[in-house]
Amino acid sequence: MATNFSYPIFCVFPLLLLFLLSATASRSHSIREATVQDLQLAFEQKRLTSRQLVKFYLNEIRKLNPYLRGVIEVNPDALYQADKADRERKAKVPGSLVGLHGIPILLKDNIATKDKMNTTAGSYALLGSIVAQDAGVVAKLRRAGAIILGKASLSEWAYWRSNKAPDGWCGRSGQGVNPYNFSADPCGSSSGSAISTAANMVAVSLGTETAGSILCPSFANSIVGIKPTVGLTSRAGVIPITPRQDTVGPMCRTVADAACVLDAIAGLDYHDKATIEASKYIPRGGYKQFLKLDGLKGKRLGILRSQFVFNKKSAQAKTYEKHFRTLRQQGAVLIDHLEVEHQDVLSSNNETIAINAEFKLALNSYLKQLVKSPVRSLKDVIAFNNRNPDLEKVKEYGQDRLLKAEATNGIGEKERKALFNMEKYSKDGYEKLIRNNKLDALVAPYISEYIAYNGYPGINVPAGYDKDRVPFGINFAGLKGSEPTLIEVAYSFEQATKVRRPPFWL
Numbered sequence: 001m002a003t004n005f006s007y008p009i010f011c012v013f014p015l016l017l018l019f020l021l022s023a024t025a026s027r028s029h030s031i032r033e034a035t036v037q038d039l040q041l042a043f044e045q046k047r048l049t050s051r052q053l054v055k056f057y058l059n060e061i062r063k064l065n066p067y068l069r070g071v072i073e074v075n076p077d078a079l080y081q082a083d084k085a086d087r088e089r090k091a092k093v094p095g096s097l098v099g100l101h102g103i104p105i106l107l108k109d110n111i112a113t114k115d116k117m118n119t120t121a122g123s124y125a126l127l128g129s130i131v132a133q134d135a136g137v138v139a140k141l142r143r144a145g146a147i148i149l150g151k152a153s154l155s156e157w158a159y160w161r162s163n164k165a166p167d168g169w170c171g172r173s174g175q176g177v178n179p180y181n182f183s184a185d186p187c188g189s190s191s192g193s194a195i196s197t198a199a200n201m202v203a204v205s206l207g208t209e210t211a212g213s214i215l216c217p218s219f220a221n222s223i224v225g226i227k228p229t230v231g232l233t234s235r236a237g238v239i240p241i242t243p244r245q246d247t248v249g250p251m252c253r254t255v256a257d258a259a260c261v262l263d264a265i266a267g268l269d270y271h272d273k274a275t276i277e278a279s280k281y282i283p284r285g286g287y288k289q290f291l292k293l294d295g296l297k298g299k300r301l302g303i304l305r306s307q308f309v310f311n312k313k314s315a316q317a318k319t320y321e322k323h324f325r326t327l328r329q330q331g332a333v334l335i336d337h338l339e340v341e342h343q344d345v346l347s348s349n350n351e352t353i354a355i356n357a358e359f360k361l362a363l364n365s366y367l368k369q370l371v372k373s374p375v376r377s378l379k380d381v382i383a384f385n386n387r388n389p390d391l392e393k394v395k396e397y398g399q400d401r402l403l404k405a406e407a408t409n410g411i412g413e414k415e416r417k418a419l420f421n422m423e424k425y426s427k428d429g430y431e432k433l434i435r436n437n438k439l440d441a442l443v444a445p446y447i448s449e450y451i452a453y454n455g456y457p458g459i460n461v462p463a464g465y466d467k468d469r470v471p472f473g474i475n476f477a478g479l480k481g482s483e484p485t486l487i488e489v490a491y492s493f494e495q496a497t498k499v500r501r502p503p504f505w506l
Contacts, residue, residue, distance in 0.1 A: 001213050032200045034203070035257055036256070037260075039103060040098065050083075051079060051082040051083055053082070053103075054078050057104050057203070060200060061074060069175060070153055070176055070191075070199065071150050072170075075150050076116050078148070081147040081148065085101060085145055089102060096145065099144050100144045100264050103204065105206065107193075108207050109151040109152060109154055111135045111208070111248065112135040113138055113148060113151075117150070119239065121170075122153060122170025122172050123171055123381070124388060125385065129373040132370070136237055137206065140267065146264065149202055152190070153195075154192055155213075157401075158188075158239070160359055161401055164396070165393075167186055167217075168217075171393065178221060180221065180504075190214050190217050193205035193217070194220065194223055198221040198502070198503065200506060204261050205251045205252070206249070207248070208238060210242060210452065211245060214247075215448045216446065218460040219446055223251055223462065224459065224490070225249065225250070225252075226258045226262055226457070226459045227247060227448070227451070228248070229481055229483065230244070231279075232247070232281060232282065232457075233247060233248040233267075236269055236271035237271070240365075241359050241362070254494065255291065255487060256288070259287040263287050283484050287483060290484045294331065294492060296332040296492040296493065300332075300335060300438055300440050301443050303443050304339070307446070315466045316445075319472075323493070327443075335437055338442070342428060345424070346449050346450070350421045350422050353418040354419050354422065356407075358415075359378075361411075430450055441476045441489050445472065447477045448475075455480060457477065458476065459477075459490045461490050
């Protein structure tokens with residue numbers, strides 16, 4: 001779960017050293033910023049193998065990760081999986097030259113893998129635990145032929161441990177660093193997925209979102225992130241915050257790559273009942289068919305103007321106004337100065353009240369299902385932290401969120417009232433605004449707080465960089481199941497603007 005987006009100074013390291021580390025051979029330059037389609041073409045033309053690609057990313061991780069802290073651990077079987085992909089491609093196995101086959105992917109470290117890697121949510125408390133099976137999305141990735149490169153760092157316990165800890169920090173890997181400006185907030189909680197993708201330590205990645213944890217780090221690290229409709233992708237085997245809001249989504253450098261990853265992971269999983277209902281939203285033929293250059297033509301976009309609060313002379317203000325003109329030039333109809341009713345719900349603590357109780361219930365259930373684990377309950381996690389204050393920096397950051405969650409006792413009257421308030425906002429505020437104005441999407445710099453409560457989808461696309469080279473993005477959001485429309489809008493905008501560039505030292 002994301003925190004309020006800010007830019008605290010927390011880490012500085014030598015630019016020159018990273019610049020020197022990034023100087024590599026020509027093949028490296030051709031791999032950096034390569035899309036999934038680029039890589040598949042290189043495979044087909046026999047200019048690249050999956051082994052070479054994995055070795056490139058492992059080398060980048062070796063050089064850059066000591067500074068960026070985007071990766072918690074690499075998969076010791078990654079090269080074995082790469083060799084398997086190369087053999088299948090050579091044998092012309094069906095599906096071996098499309099999609100994610102042979103493509104390395106990083107998983108946020110709350111997504112379970114039944115292999116030699118850990119799944120810990122960044123906490124030492126779960127180090128050495130053993131899961132019963134791959135997470136639902138991981139099983140789908142393996143079937144697609146993707147190579148699980150490793151686990152990405154995150155804000156510990158998906159930022160449901162402490163309000164004091166900075167974004168991108170966890171006990172196991174330390175402080176994640178924004179690769180564009182080392183003093184800027186990388187945001188969270190899927191910070192490592194964003195950092196690693198932005199810095200070309202991996203081709204594509206997966207993150208999770210409860211309330212901002214995909215969209216915010218994508219915004220802050222100049223990548224594309226899709227927060228899918230809740231249930232569109234399975235959460236089975238994902239360390240939970242709340243099943244009511246949790247979702248798993250792609251974090252990539254382009255909209256096309258994100259659509260490719262979404263095609264691979266979306267779908268029915270009987271281990272997650274929410275996918276049964278949400279599977280009706282998946283279009284026949286998948287999501288790549290909505291990568292249309294003219295995707296903005298005729299789209300009605302609602303501008304949440306109150307969210308575009310910037311100094312009129314700032315880079316952000318000027319850039320967003322330029323983007324509004326681009327949206328119109330590409331054929332979109334902009335309905336400006338819209339406001340969502342019942343916004344008082346957003347500024348209240350309804351979400352925190354509900355999630356505290358839901359988190360305890362969901363986490364206890366997850367921990368009890370593990371084959372082996374040092375901890376079996378939230379109470380055990382808290383006790384572990386108290387016994388290991390140096391490892392987990394308890395004195396510095398505390399664990400106030402864990403303690404408040406442990407103090408709950410199921411879903412009572414207070415929690416039901418909070419849930420009622422959020423449902424009212426969703427139906428009579430967010431949905432009403434979209435339906436009454438016949439909108440295809442809402443537009444804001446950062447929209448997660450509007451779409452968290454009832455499982456609505458959103459997508460971030462890179463929008464620009466401020467005077468300090470800190471990235472910022474633009475978010476598009478809609479109703480449940482509106483991913484096809486959002487991808488059309490996002491892809492058309494991306495291709496019309498082509499804002500994203502790698503960190504300047506790469």
